[in-house]
Amino acid sequence: MPKRTIILGATGSIGSGAVDVVRSHPADFDVVAVSALRSKDRCEEIAAELGARAYVGEGAALRAVEENDADVCLVATVGVSGLRPTLAAIEKGMDVALATKEVLVMAGGLVMGRARAKGVRILPVDSEHSAVFQCLQGARGGSVAKLTLTASGGPFLDGPADLSSVTVEQALRHPRWAMGPKVSVDSATMMNKVFEVVEARWLFDVPVDAVEVVVHPESVVHSLVTFADGSTLAQLCPPDMRVPIQYALSWPDRLPAERASLDLAALGALTFRRPDPDRFPCLRFVREACVADGCAPAVLAAADEWAVDAFLKGRIRYTDMAKAVEDALANAPRIELTSPEAVYEANDWTWKHLSR
Ligand SMILES: NC(=O)c1ccc[n+]([C@@H]2O[C@H](COP(=O)([O-])OP(=O)(O)OC[C@H]3O[C@@H](n4cnc5c(N)ncnc54)[C@H](OP(=O)(O)O)[C@@H]3O)[C@@H](O)[C@H]2O)c1
Missing domain, CATH: 3.40.50.720 (NAD(P)-binding Rossmann-like Domain)
Incomplete structure (x- = not known):
């Protein structure tokens, strides 16, 4: 059927x-x-x-x-x-x-x-979570030691460190993936990876400390799972x-x-490096995004949605996006995310707060 x-x-x-x-x-x-x-x-x-x-x-x-x-x-x-x-x-x-x-x-x-x-x-x-999900097929509960999410690093992985005058066009020009505008900007700032760490935590029921991010510019290894016995499985395919x-x-x-299937000999080498927290300040929001109670995760996502929209419309600069998220998180009211209505309340508060 x-x-x-x-x-x-x-x-x-x-x-x-x-x-x-x-x-x-x-x-x-x-x-x-x-x-x-x-x-x-x-x-x-x-x-x-x-x-x-x-x-x-x-x-x-x-x-x-x-x-x-x-x-x-x-x-x-x-x-x-x-x-x-x-x-x-x-x-x-x-x-x-x-x-x-x-x-x-x-x-x-x-x-x-x-x-x-x-x-x-x-x-x-998401390619990263699909990779983890594929590596976990047949795995028994409790056998996972670590998840490693890969990140392409987006358009600003290398090059000038001062990103204050980045244009919308530059932020949307992703080197590996053709995606919608919101997720393209999130990839450039790496807010995307913050979201993905949170997603991984919920999807695979692992503590956030067991999820690491590693930059892999070729976007061929889509993520990896390390098991308790020290074995690591990865899922690879061309970026599609x-x-x-x-x-x-x-x-x-x-x-x-x-x-197209993978031609490893043609690729020659796959590279990995740690993300640079100065170049990608949004990565620091992982903590707030993973608090057990309060509405910080909803405020974080809403503030990012507001900030990306404002950047795409030319109302704020590229580097103002992280500042807007920080502002919303610092002023967030106390709302427990126990119902969908509470999530919408946190979302509405954030849009009002940042649009004031
Ligand atoms: N693109 C990727 O490679 C990728 C990878 C991983 C995860 N994701 C996630 O997948 C989601 C979709 O990404 P995308 O790149 O496909 O986005 P996209 O190209 O912008 O497409 C969004 C789709 O949703 C519709 N839509 C937009 N806003 C909506 C709203 N407020 N209510 C109902 N429908 C709405 C759009 O309709 P219209 O065409 O009429 O505007 C369009 O069909 C995002 O959350 C993104 O983070 C994307």
Whole structure:
């Protein structure tokens, strides 16, 4: 039986990758609904091609989940917009293939708790978490000593240390991955890695101290797991998001794909180095993002969403983004993230605080 599938954010970078995957495997997937925010024509084209219903506009992703039944729901919208549809999909008993990393940053405890209660899976789409997930297939609980998430280092890994006059165009020019604007800027600042450490903590139930970040500019090793016996497993493939998207949608099966495979001899060398905390000041936010209580994780993600939006619109400088996040965290009210409403309250407070 083909897997009934919903694709939220179908017109974006991840969504387009997912459309490619299902197009190549028509017998394996039955796409029942696709969503977009503004790209109405493109969304309707995709829906017509796949025989699915199109949902466009504010609230469309949530409606797509509420009005359809599916085995798996790919959540690939941007930022906090992914939270309501993710929770709705879980409540309806769908597995969630999760690309929108802010969902677990803002509400990891809530989402994983509801998923456990409903007996559904949160399947990682991020390449790093997919790599860890792949390395963990067949592993027994308690056998993991360390997760190592790799980072490409983005466009500002080397070059001038003063980034105050970086333009939007420069920040969006990622050397390895073609991605949507929000995640491209997060990759440049490495806020992306902060989010990924938090995601890893929730997805794989490991203490945050057991998750390390290492810079790997070639983006071929997508992450590694070190086990208690000292063995380390890694997942490697050329940088192509369709690989982890397909694995999340097809899991536990591996479907064939006509894609370039690795040519290690042609690559010659793979390099690794520690991230530079002066060049990537956002990395210091890992601590705040992982506090056990309080609303810091939700404020962090919301402040970053505000800051990236302001930078992309030319309202603040590149280096002001980390300062905005710091400001919001320093002034955050005390809200316990025990319900989705509390997460939205923290989100709204942050946008109001930074827009004042
Ligand atoms: N791109 C990657 O390689 C990559 C890798 C790892 C993780 N991710 C994560 O995956 C998510 C999607 O990234 P992306 O690069 O695919 O983004 P993108 O190219 O900007 O696409 C976003 C998609 O979501 C829709 N959307 C945007 N804002 C929305 C909102 N407020 N409500 C509902 N739908 C909305 C967009 O519709 P319109 O086209 O109508 O605007 C589009 O279909 C992000 O959270 C990102 O961090 C991405």
